[in-house]
Amino acid sequence: MVARDLINDVLALPTxxxxxxxxxxxxxxxxxxxxxxxxxxxxxxxxxRHDDLMAHPGDESDWEDVHARALDLLKAR
Numbered sequence: 001m002v003a004r005d006l007i008n009d010v011l012a013l014p015t016x017x018x019x020x021x022x023x024x025x026x027x028x029x030x031x032x033x034x035x036x037x038x039x040x041x042x043x044x045x046x047x048x049r050h051d052d053l054m055a056h057p058g059d060e061s062d063w064e065d066v067h068a069r070a071l072d073l074l075k076a077r
Contacts, residue, residue, distance in 0.1 A: 010021060029035065038046075053060060061069075 010018065013021070
């Protein structure tokens, strides 16, 4: 089987070459757009929210406040 032979060949490489191969494989996977879980629309939304946060740094809410408001909304249902 070709894949098994390839794996055996890779495992026979010196450690530094296996590390280089690992780095190159990891980089190719990281740059694969098909694996990006965020849609363009979601990326734009996150960018807009980030821009708003940077423009109005005092407007954010801490977790305790957000959590309390969410619980209040759920209780009101």
